Amino acid sequence: xxxxxxxxxxxxxxxxxxxxxxxxxxxxxxxxxxxxxxxxxxxxxxxxxxxxxxxxxxxxxxxxxxxxxxxxxxxxxxxxxxxxxxxxxxxxxxxxxxxxxxxxxxxxxxxxxx
Amino acid sequence: xxxxxxxxxxxxxxxxxxxxxxxxxxxxxxxxxxxxxxxxxxxxxxxxxxxxxxxxxxxxxxxxxxxxxxxxxxxxxxxxxxxxxxxxxxxxxxxxxxxxxxxxxxxxxxxxxxxxx
Numbered sequence: 001x002x003x004x005x006x007x008x009x010x011x012x013x014x015x016x017x018x019x020x021x022x023x024x025x026x027x028x029x030x031x032x033x034x035x036x037x038x039x040x041x042x043x044x045x046x047x048x049x050x051x052x053x054x055x056x057x058x059x060x061x062x063x064x065x066x067x068x069x070x071x072x073x074x075x076x077x078x079x080x081x082x083x084x085x086x087x088x089x090x091x092x093x094x095x096x097x098x099x100x101x102x103x104x105x106x107x108x109x110x111x112x113x114x
Numbered sequence: 115x116x117x118x119x120x121x122x123x124x125x126x127x128x129x130x131x132x133x134x135x136x137x138x139x140x141x142x143x144x145x146x147x148x149x150x151x152x153x154x155x156x157x158x159x160x161x162x163x164x165x166x167x168x169x170x171x172x173x174x175x176x177x178x179x180x181x182x183x184x185x186x187x188x189x190x191x192x193x194x195x196x197x198x199x200x201x202x203x204x205x206x207x208x209x210x211x212x213x214x215x216x217x218x219x220x221x222x223x224x225x226x227x228x229x230x231x
Contacts, residue, residue: 029170030220043118043204043222045159051218081163090156094218099164100145100210102220104156 002027002093006105012108014113019063019078023091026072032103033074044090050074058095061085086112106112116140118223120205124192126229127195135190135226137205145208146188147220148180150201163188164210183226195230202227 007022026029032051036044048059055067065076074091090107092102121136139146144165149157159172163182177199179191186208192199206220 016124034219036222041225043224044206045222046219049219099162100208100218100220101147101159101162102157102218104158106154106156 002031002095002098002103004091004093004103004105005025005088005107006091007109008073009106010109010111012113013081015083016080018075019085019110021076021082021091021110022062023065023074023076023105024072025074025091025093025096027093027096032094032096033065033067034094035059035063035074035076036090038088038090038091038107040087047076047089060068081110081112083112083114086110115152118207118221119197120223120226122201122226122228123224126231127151127192129197131195131230132191132193134204134230135192135203137188137190137223139188139205139207139221140186140187141207141209141221142185143209143221144185145210146182147208148178148190148204149204149206150174152201157208160190160203161205164169171224184218192228197230200228200230 035047
């Protein structure tokens with residue numbers, strides 16, 4: 001079975017500081033990995049995805065994530081936080097044999113202080 | 115393209131009432147999904163569909179029913195609403211092609227916030 005663990009339900013950074021949101025996954029087959037962002041009272045929007053091509057994946061709004069198989073991790077980073085980055089972030093895993101189903105982590109709420 | 119649309123945006127139900135949450139997508143996606151989101155719990159899959167006429171249970175299907183008569187629509191039915199069904203419900207869709215061009219990312223609607231009292 002697949003699973004996702006996001007370390008830290010809440011992360012707070014100062015504007016301009018590095019953003020690091022952690023995601024570890026468990027999968028017995030090669031995974032597909034995703035990061036989604038949810039702004040208040042909205043649906044989820046895809047930030048980036050890993051589907052077995054380049055291990056460093058660049059997404060929208062300056063975010064990127066690196067797939068590390070040896071660490072079973074897919075951490076999300078952004079060099080410089082902006083106030084508009086405040087939102088909830090979800091990591092999700094799937095694979096070729098899951099029929100498109102995603103398994104989501106519990107979410108990490110990012111706060112950005114001025 | 116409107117993408118994935120959901121109605122209503124908000125609804126309050128009394129215990130024992132029933133209702134249907136509507137979901138429509140205009141992207142000609144073959145797969146559709148229903149999730150519920152509870153605070154601190156992430157999203158849990160309720161039901162999904164791989165095409166018109168084909169549906170299957172997800173992780174938390176009890177108390178819900180679905181149907182898929184067309185590619186575009188995937189309504190979620192709540193029978194005998196209970197307080198435990200108070201949640202935010204999201205519909206999503208995706209296109210799964212052949213194994214050489216997997217998509218797998220899901221496109222989400224704006225959600226329906228349901229309160230059962």
